[in-house]
Amino acid sequence: MNMDVAQSGLFPLQRCKIVHLLRHAQGIHNVEGEKDHSAYMSPEFFDAHLTPLGWNQVDNLRKQVKACGLSGKIELVITSPLLRTMQTAVGVFGGESCTDGVNILPLMVENTGHSGRPAISSLNCPPFLAVERCRERLVENDEDVLWKADVREANEEIAARGVKFIDWLWTRKEKEIAIVTHSAFLFYTLQAFGGDCHPIVKEEISKYFGNCELRSMVLVDRSLLGSETSSCNYPGKISHADEKHARRKHI
Secondary structure, rough: OOOOOOOOOOOOOOHEEEEEEEOOOEEEEHHHHHHHHHHHHHHHHHOEEEEEHHHHHHHHHHHHHHHOHHHHHEEEEEEOOOHHHHHHHHHOOOOEEEOOOOOOOOOOOOOOHOOOOEEEEOOOOOEEEEEEOOOOOOOOOOEEEEEEOOEOOHHHHHHHHHHHHHHHHHHOOEEEEEEOOOOOHHHHHOOOOOOOOOOOHHHHHHHHOOOOOOOEEEOOOOOOOOOOOOOOOOOOOOOOHHHHHHHHHHO
């Protein structure tokens, strides 16, 4: 029997996660790097903070994720441990500004990175997790993770690290996760995905991210990396005891 090959894909819901990928907002290194690309190699900008324009980008995205309801769906925010990504993550997905009389630790203290911004509360927001594996280019050896101004991680190494990071997400129980990271990490990691899709879909997955650009994707577990079971599936049968009880009711 001849059957047309389906152009759509079906996957069990428990084998899927929704990931919201976000590049950090504009940092001071971006401004200098646009003038002179070699500035990206300067130790001065290794842990760059956001610019005033970057904070405006954060504020605009925060309004968007609240307006569309996304802020209430995210169960976990994962961020690179660098300052610009943490400022972006907390600014977009964190609580409101801290107020006097509320005894709760802030996610970000006042004037972090010379921002002139008030402290941001950890109240009414998802948990945050800083993860080294999704940070900017790094140098690795057997003993430690190091950064050197004149040595940068190769693109292929970024991609390999990124794929390991994506696989690691299946160890997490959360089903909807925001990931705040860097342009090179996103670009080279996502090149590994979408090879079996239409070229336009592949481009939608892997095209370069602008500052504070957010894209939402569905992550599919094709190889049983996770161990989740469905909370919605129903077997469609009753137990032997329930069946006997039902028969008695009809006698």
